[in-house]
Amino acid sequence: MDKQVHNYNRECCGVKAWRLFKIKILGGKMIADRNDPLSMADYYTIMRKKGYINGYYGSTSIDKVAEEVKVKLGKALLSAQGVSVLLYMNERMQQSDIENMWLQIEALIHPGASIMLNTETDNGISGNMVEYEVLLSGFHYDN
Numbered sequence: 001m002d003k004q005v006h007n008y009n010r011e012c013c014g015v016k017a018w019r020l021f022k023i024k025i026l027g028g029k030m031i032a033d034r035n036d037p038l039s040m041a042d043y044y045t046i047m048r049k050k051g052y053i054n055g056y057y058g059s060t061s062i063d064k065v066a067e068e069v070k071v072k073l074g075k076a077l078l079s080a081q082g083v084s085v086l087l088y089m090n091e092r093m094q095q096s097d098i099e100n101m102w103l104q105i106e107a108l109i110h111p112g113a114s115i116m117l118n119t120e121t122d123n124g125i126s127g128n129m130v131e132y133e134v135l136l137s138g139f140h141y142d143n
Helices: 037-041 043-050 062-079 095-106
Strands: 019-022 054-061 082-089 114-121 129-137
Touching (some): 054 062, 062 082, 062 095, 062 129, 082 095, 095 114
Antiparallel strands (some): 054 129
């Protein structure tokens, strides 16, 4: 089992910041019960505090998010039991662009996975640029 490594760093807006990191595997199982509403409500916190096992951070235009996520986490997305996506964007972002991006990301994830999609407003991010974080848990990944 890998020693826990924390190499996550949210970069300044508009700068491509690829941070691929692996964190300790917690027995190869998802750390939240998708059938328990309270557990899933706190899933985002659980993934951060108790050890997500793989993740990716990036900054790009909203129409390229799914493409970048697929390139960086493709194989892992297909076997993850839990996927959490956090999108940082300007409050003036078009709702249709956001919905289209979510649909593209959901299409990359296998149907049985628990998915958490969240947005945060950051007015320091301009235009159609977004910053995003994808965290995965509960998968077996062969590099």
